[in-house]
Amino acid sequence: MSALxxxxxxxxxxxxxxxxxxxxxxxxLLAQGGHEVGAGLYPLIVGLHVAWLAALLLGVPADAPVRWPYLAAFLALQGARVWVMASLGRYWTTRVITVPGRPLVRRGPYKSLRHPNYLVVAGEIALLPLAFGAWRIALVYSLFNAALLWLRVRGEDKALAPRRQTRAG
Structure with missing residues (x-):
């Protein structure tokens, strides 16, 4: 099996x-009174991720050489991904679900960043293709991802604004 x-x-x-x-x-979260924000954007985000992986399989030769610094950076981001997920714990979802009256998580990377998960995802979308020399895939999917994240962050920030005064661990 190839590295790709x-x-x-x-x-x-x-x-x-x-x-x-x-x-x-x-x-x-939904059983606790939460509600989803930006549900219409979710299929586009899932589609982007599926298309990104498919583009790698279809657009990169299976025997493409590995560019180890990019792959190492991608692997390092997996540690950041775990940190993000562990910090949010039971609040981590791939959708934007907010529970009114609940405090926002302010631990881990959320002490200093509002959207660390999106930084991780942006890095992953660029780095994995670059690890196999597919800079065009990295560029195209990074641009599409940036557009979708811009819309998602706007909606998420608006939904979370009333909860910003309430703090959690």
Missing amino acids: WLAVGLVALQRLAELAFSRQNEQR
Whole structure:
């Protein structure tokens, strides 16, 4: 198996596991009175991620050489991804779900950043293609991701604004 196929396969498995974890948290948050914000954008975000992985498999030769510094940076981002997820814990979802009256999480990277997960995702979308020399895929999907994240962050910030005064651990 090529390094490219292995990397894409592992990322796909990781994303599927994250979707399962997210679904559990979503159900609990909705049962606690939460509501989703920006649901119409969600299929576009999922589609972008699926298309990004497909573009890597279809647009990059399976025997493309690995550019180790980019792959190392991508792997380092996986640690940041785990830190983000652990910091949010039961509040982490792939959707934007807010529970009125609940304090915002202010631990881990959320002490100093509002949207650290989106920084991780932006880095991943650029770095994995670059690790296999696919700069065009990195550029195109980074631009599409930036546009979607711009819309998502605007909606998320608006939804979370009333809760910014309430603090949590």
